[in-house]
Amino acid sequence: MPGSRVGTTDMTRWWQSGTIYQVYPRSFQDSDGDGIGDLEGIRQRLGHLVALGVDAVWVSPFYPSPMADFGYDVADYCGVDPMFGTLEDFDGLIADAHGQGLKVVLDFVPNHTSERHPWFAESRAGRGSAKRDWYIWRDPASGGGPPNNWASNFGGSAWEYDEASGQYYYHAFLKEQPDLNWRNPQVRAAMNDVLRFWLERGVDGFRVDVIWHLMKDAGFRDNPDNPGFAEGQPDIARVLPVHSADQPEVFDVIAEMRATIEAYGDRVLIGEIYLPLERLVAYYGHDLSGVHLPFNFQLILSAWNARGLAELIETYERALPDGGWPNWVLGNHDQHRVASRIGAAQARVAAMLLLTLRGTPTIYYGDEIGMTDGEIAPEAVQDPWEKNEPGLGLGRDPERTPMHWTAADDAGFTTGTPWLPVGPAHEANVADQTGDPRSMLALHRRLLALRRAHEALSLGSFESVAATGDVLAYRRRRGGETFLIVLNLGHEPVAVDGLGQHRAILSTHLDREEARPAATIALRPDEGLILVP
Known part of the structure; x- marks a missing residue:
């Protein structure tokens, strides 16, 4: 029927029916009082994830690193930075997570290393180095200066001059993050060995950082200027990354990664991809040989209105x-x-949307209690992007502030001085919301419990339902069960007719479960409903 999409077969994988929860280790739980979250802290808080009802924890980087980009500049892919613990701590986390029914997904950062990685040190030793071609080195342009106009995502040129060898190396991000040369088969073999190292330790999958960046144009052609660039935009927006990312050869690389992890059974490969939808879906690969889940960020990037979201979905x-x-x-x-x-108010509606759409949802730590961006004073800024391009509002520190476990000044996060300021924990914290049957945390628990109890909400088909104004509506069906989801994305009450007799089983306000069906669905401002016939 029009507007309908059939779900998968009964041979489903855990990541299709499951929900993923992202932990940013620095900010989740500090177990040793140094103000920085760690692996032991995550292990101590696994009970929260079990009670929440998620199925997997995705852990952002904890590898040895100089922390120029807070772990996304990796100096050793097969270790744990001492600030986060040890490999034994990681093994304990895996064992405890699996023992409590949770999968563990790791961040994999294959596009670039730290400049302090031994591979780069050897590559930088001279033009004749055995690992020179492990990174991207180029001679200056004919008239001097960088080889081309490629821009760094963190501002300025993406090329850094090396005085000793007279060449430039490429870095899509910070100069402390030189890009690996994925056209070199030795690099590909080494990085697939990294995947095997963690798979042997029991990891259930990987989220691959900036996966669309791995291959670059072999001819290193200039990127075209962006005709839509305007002052106030980040420097990277000056050019269109036609030649520096999203190259066709990347799909062979991804297929190799996919084959590596699937040799270990039921694992998941997730790709971070900030591209338009038509390019995003290409990363499923030919005959689905690409990533299992090309991350879909459209709910983050799109305007929040019912008609636009309906079209997007x-x-x-x-x-x-x-x-x-x-x-x-x-x-x-x-x-x-x-x-x-x-x-x-709308964040509650968004939670119902996220957890009732067809597909795998990912929850960012703290969103389950409605945490807001932290306030970061200029002297407290940590993010290198904000430091490189100040005044543009590019800083990522606000969304990385420590988790609110309690209403205390330290939010129950640390006994020391937190690496980023703790937000107003008394406004949203786990301890207070655990005892509140109408809290944001209670809403997430109810939604996730419904997903687990009813395959129609996790694996079922999707059918859009015609609606007008601020209302977004759709049905989920499977195995004889049907759920109608109706969401008021506006701030005024609205009545919906013509959808048949239904009764509400869950409201985002958590104060409404109706015993009798009604023909008119009455939505309060900022309310979402899950209904059954």
Whole structure:
């Protein structure tokens, strides 16, 4: 029928029916009082994730690193930075997580290393180095200066001059993060060995950082200027990254990664990809040989209105390749928190949307209690992007502030001085919300319990329902069960007719469960409902 999309077969994988929860280790729980979260802290808080009802924890980088970009500049892919603990701590975390029914997904950062990685030290030793070609080195342009106009995502040129050898090396991000040369088969073999190292330790999958950057144009052609660039935009927006990212050869690389992890059974490969939908879905790969889940950030990037979101959802569903499993994300460590973007009331509606759409949802730590962006004074800024391009509002510190466990001044996060300021924990914290049956945490628990109890909400088909104004509506069906989800994205009450007799089983206000069906669905301002016939 029009507006309908059939779900997968009964042979489902855990990541299709499950929910993923992202932990930013520095900010989740500090176990030793140094003000920085760690692996032992995550282990201590696994009970929160079990009670919440998620299925997997995705852990952002904890590898040895100089922390120029807080762990996304890796100096050793097969270790743990002492500030986060030890490999034994990691093994303990895996064992405890698996013992409590949770999967563990790691961040994999294959595009670039730290400049202090031994590979780069050897590559930089001279033009004749055995690892020179492990990174991207180029001679200066004919008239001097950088080889081309490629820009760094963190501002300025993406080329750094090396006085000793007279060449430039490429860095898509900080100069302390030189890009690996993925055209070199030795690099590819070494990085697949890294995957095997963690798979042997029991890891259930990987989220691959900036996966669309791995391959660059072999001819290193200039990127075209961006005709839409305007002052006030980040420096990277000056050019269109036609030649510095999203190259066709990347799909062979991803297929190799996919083969590596699938040799270990039921594992998941997730790709971080900030591209338009038509390019995003290409990363499922030919015959679905790409990533299992190309991260879909459209709920973060799109305007928050019912008609636009309805069109977005339909467009995404139509764009998916046959057999491609959808996914949805409301927040992450690089984007302002959903409660700050759309307000506390609509954040509850957004939670119902995220957890009832077809596809795998990912929850960012703290969003389950409605945390908002922290306030970062200029002298407290940590993010290198904000330091490189101050005044543009690019800083990612606000969405990385410590988790609120209690209403205490330290939010129950640390006994020391936190690495970023703790926000107003008395406004949103786990301890207070655990005892509140109408809290944001209670709403997430109820929604996740419904997903687990009813396959129609996790694996079922999706059918859009015609609606007008500020109302977004759709049905989920499977195995004889049907759920109608109706969401008021506006701030005024609205009545919806013509959808048949239904009764509400869950409201985002958590104060409404109706015994009798009614023909008119009455929505209060900022309210979402899950209904059954």
